[in-house]
Amino acid sequence: MFVRITTDRRPQPNTLDEFGLAGTFNRIIGLSEFKYRKDTEIFGEKEPAVYVYQVKHGAVRSYKLLSDGRRQIAAFHLVGDIFGIENGNTHRFTAEAVVETVARLIKRESIQLVAARDAVVSHNLLSMTTRNLEHAENHMLLLGRKTAVERVAAFLLEMDCRTGADNVSLPMTRRDIADYLGLTLETVSRVLSSLRKAGVLTFLDGDQREIMLNDRSRLADFDRQEPARP
Amino acid sequence: MFVRITTDRRPQPNTLDEFGLAGTFNRIIGLSEFKYRKDTEIFGEKEPAVYVYQVKHGAVRSYKLLSDGRRQIAAFHLVGDIFGIENGNTHRFTAEAVVETVARLIKRESIQLVAARDAVVSHNLLSMTTRNLEHAENHMLLLGRKTAVERVAAFLLEMDCRTGADNVSLPMTRRDIADYLGLTLETVSRVLSSLRKAGVLTFLDGDQREIMLNDRSRLADFDRQEPARP
């Protein structure tokens, strides 16, 4: 029984169409593409924000660091996602390619130019930012109040929901997952092992990055989502 | 020596002017005010979003709950702050008055109406949402990767920075602070005590809600902010 669970977290499609930009717009500003090797920086925190990016292929992590190297990954950007969109002139994150990644680049100023004239584009820009905010809000709840098991379960369901494929593929390392969930890589590994032993998921091909969710509703039970009303 | 520390976190002024709405706009849509008693709900999660609010007097907490009652406060809204601004039609949080609070109410649809025609208003709307996002991003770092002492220090500096007054007044309870910082109220109390014993801060009037920061730079040392570049 593969019952797909509908969660509060949206798939975050963030496709270009959301800009209201499909069609003519692409031609106007001339999209360029760029390939990033695994673990290379796409842009750094506090760098001037020149481009907005869309993941064509691969995966991206954006994160902040503390002075002693502690890292918090705020989001993973998967195929189709738009990232690096800033209101100020500088990036608030560092973005790195998790695996070899191809991204489309759009000049930030050209978007702003269109947004200033076109209310639809401007509205879509706001709605994309709001979606990011919504994700951040849910993630605060996870980081502030959820247990290790709940965090990992929520992460798997989020990835499952976003990729849409039958199996969940995790291009990122255990350390990346840990830094996204506010845990250590050992804890992530232990929780995944226990979920595997509990029969909730299976590692495919003996690959630890490719996971089959055997029972999404039971996995959802491991996560304890918010109630409708207080 | 009261050296004011400039941090990454902005004071979040979020004044009405940011809408580009001062002056005529106020007259056009007719602002109304409302008073909320301590601990009463202003709006609930998943309720339809009819109004946008601005704190005139008092303080507001907005939070999410898990089914078993665990609570994560995402933000405190102080005098001047605008909150309850949503892109979708429903609120993503519950908002409650921390103390007796007066808020200005603005019909959401009238803002949207103006935003659709006026690029400046629309831009300010985006910029306010981005500022909220920025706050959420910093808070994720705090919740995911900072120690108890760092969290409390960061909180005090944030409140100090936002209120701007000489002393920090904390209208919220220790439990509220704990639920904002992802800690327990006991831990918050212990850390505040230890900071007091260390001479970094002083409780005024024997009131535990009114605090003087004796040494902001030493307090900042207790927090370990992010570095400029990775």
Added chain:
DNA sequence: CGAAATCTTGATTGAATTCAATCTAAGTGG
């Protein structure tokens, strides 16, 4: 294949939570 990186698992530690009293301040009503 051998080396390096990543992942898993076990043992131990530790920071923060939980449990349990006080303590203090603010009401309340006789």
Added chain:
DNA sequence: CCACTTAGATTGAATTCAATCAAGATTTCG
């Protein structure tokens, strides 16, 4: 005005969940 109650804050002791420390196991890649 003062006992009495209540809510909130502090402090201490015990517990626990996840972190840290430490090997191995497995995978990846030159």
